[in-house]
Amino acid sequence: MQDIKSIKIFDTTLRDGEQSPGASMTIDEKLRIAFQLEKLNVDVIEAGFPIASEGDFEAVKRIAQTLKGPEISGLCRANDKDIDCAWNALKYAEERGRIHTFLATSDIHMKYKLKMSEQQVIDTAVAGVRRAAGYTANVEFSAEDAARTRLPFLAQVVEAVIDAGARVINIPDTVGYTIPSEFGAIIRYLKQHVRNIDGAILSVHCHNDLGLAVANSLAAVEAGAEQVECTINGIGERAGNCSLEEVVMALRTRHDILPFTTRVNTEHIYATSKLLSTVTGIMVQPNKAIVGANAFAHEAGIHQHGVMMEKTTYEIMTPESIGLTQNKLVLGKHSGRHAFNQRLDELGYSLNKEDMERAFVRFKALADQKKEIFDEDLDAIIADEIIRIPERYKLVQMNVSSGSFAAPTATVEMEIDGKLRKAALIGSGPVDATFRTIKKLTKSQAGLLSFTVGAITGGTDAQGECTVRLELDGREVLGQGAHPDIIVASAKAYINALNKLATVMKKKASAHF
CATH class of the missing domain: 3.30.160.270 (Alpha-isopropylmalate synthase LeuA, regulatory domain)
Structure with missing residues (x-):
């Protein structure tokens, strides 16, 4: 038996995920999701891009002030203004605050976007990391578009920023361009050719433009990556990011060939997925792996017969392992506040007294109209009455x-x-x-x-x-x-x-x- 190695889960739902069209969140919405991610027990929460707006800065600040478990990361470009702004938001998390700075390294980005030479890129990256390291030892550097960067130059950049103080090195497939064998080879190359690679955790951040984000992330883990950056429901720029629930459950389910584990409490996966859908209005497709409505549904007669005889004939994981209960009917018009509050807590909602009362009143009104109240009805109540409070x-x-x-x-x-x-x-x-x-x-x-x-x-x-x-x-x-x-x-x-x-x-x- 191989030793089981723990893989860190870096959740960027509140940063890269929020960049999905239409997924912009208020500060309170971000905080609600952050609390749920804490329940999920992810290692790092990337709370936002502090320099992007006053709202993003305040969201990162409030999450850093409030959450006590996971590390809190803020993204920033490799320049003094961005880095200073990020730390001003993150400092409330103290040693758990992670400055995450980045700079592009591919030829196409250097030529057309940055208009920098190789040496200028190295110098800028090193200067950025050194400034960040002046605030905290918890510094992550990302080589934007690393997957399309020439490997010798990528190795040179990585070695330089580790010397400058970066303790996490992220290798993004920014445009979802690579295939698993190719991406795994990039990680192996860096492990073999970067002199000081053992001085940093190697991370990956894969996009899903070719539908390979999870596969590429798993290939990277097999090649030696120690952290995976991902989002709930796989939301993110363009076709999205590596899906947290998919990569986590793949590592959990296939221990026979993947000797890795995570600290994620998988029983909170379904509640987290539902909360994100409620907050953003972006629904999960029915055939989505792990959290889709059909993920544990069986219509074919042969499949139904097999599952009735022995679930493992057609189910490689249990619904309960992701927090999906078999009996969704939990409440009715005779239910009281205690049962109502308890079910909301199970679904991942932490409401104050005033919000709970408003939601309960709406629940009672709906219960008078409907014979049966389902979890989905409760999600809708929270969306309308609490999370989706009309503003203007x-x-x-x-x-x-x-x-x-x-x-x-x-x-x-x-x-x-x-x-x-x-x-x-x-x-x-x-x-x-x-x-x-x-x-x-x-x-x-x-x-x-x-x-x-x-x-x-x-x-x-x-x-x-x-x-x-x-x-x-x-x-x-x-x-x-x-x-x-x-x-x-x-x-x-x-x-x-x-x-x-x-x-x-x-x-x-x-x-x-």
Whole structure:
């Protein structure tokens, strides 16, 4: 038996994951996810890019001040201003604060983006690491676009920054270009050719442009990488990042050929996945590995028979191992606060007394309308009542009339910047009329890119869940709303998107791997 080696899990959901179109989060939303990541027991949480905006700085600062378990990382470019800003946010975590600085090393980036020579890149990287090391010994350096960097030069950069004080070296496949055998070879090359490689932890950060982020990360671990950077549900730039749940469960499930482990409490995976979907409005595809709705579903008769006889015939892991309970029905109209609070805690929500009371009132109202309350209904309640608190725009009341002979008409009353406004318009359908009226009231110039409707659970009394994608000046956001009345749910989703858009438009563009 080979010795079991522990692999560090560096979660960048709150930084790289937030850079997914429409996934921008408020400070409170980031803090809620950070608490759940702490329950998940990841080793490092990359809380944001402090220089990017005041909101990002404050989010990193609050997470550094509040969380006590994992290391807290803040991303920064290899320049004095970025590094100083990052430490000012991270210093509250003391020795757990990690300055994560980066600089591109590939020919294409040096020529077209940086306009630097090789020596200038080395000098800049070394100067950045030295400045960071002046604040803390916990310094990580990333060679942006390392996967497309000439290996001798990459080794030269890595050796120089380790000498300068970097204690973690990250090798990103920034554009998801490599295949597993190739990426594993890069890690082996560095292990063999960098004189001081034992002076730092070797990390990898893979993107999923070719659908190989998890495979490349596992190949890197087999080649000697000791840290994997990943995100919940695999969200991130373009096609996303290495999926945390997939790489962690692969290491857990295949101990026969992968003698590695992690500190992750896998029983919190499902709750973390659901919380992120609720916060961002980005739903998980049904056939997504580990956390998709169909991941443990069996429809084929042969499969069903096999699972009834012995689960391992068609299940290589148990639903319980990721925190997915078999019986989702837990509450009804006769349930009290204790059962309600306990179930929310199990789902990963930590609410204050005021938020809990508001959520409970909404739960009781829904329970009077529905016979059965499912976990998905609770997620929707939290999304509408707590996480998705309207900011600039708030729906007060609405009425829609429609039919085969009547022109669809929506009358909407909203609170906008604290003032009540009301309007009515005709549309081609009830949803179109509703959106037109809201757009008139808010004077929004945003374009509607997509609109989707689904039932949160089964049955004709199920809550409807709507998602809209809006675009303005190249910025895209997702809005989400839930309500037993699908038209009201549509209005909630549209208004939610407008509130998110108002926040996103204030944020500065941030760099990425």
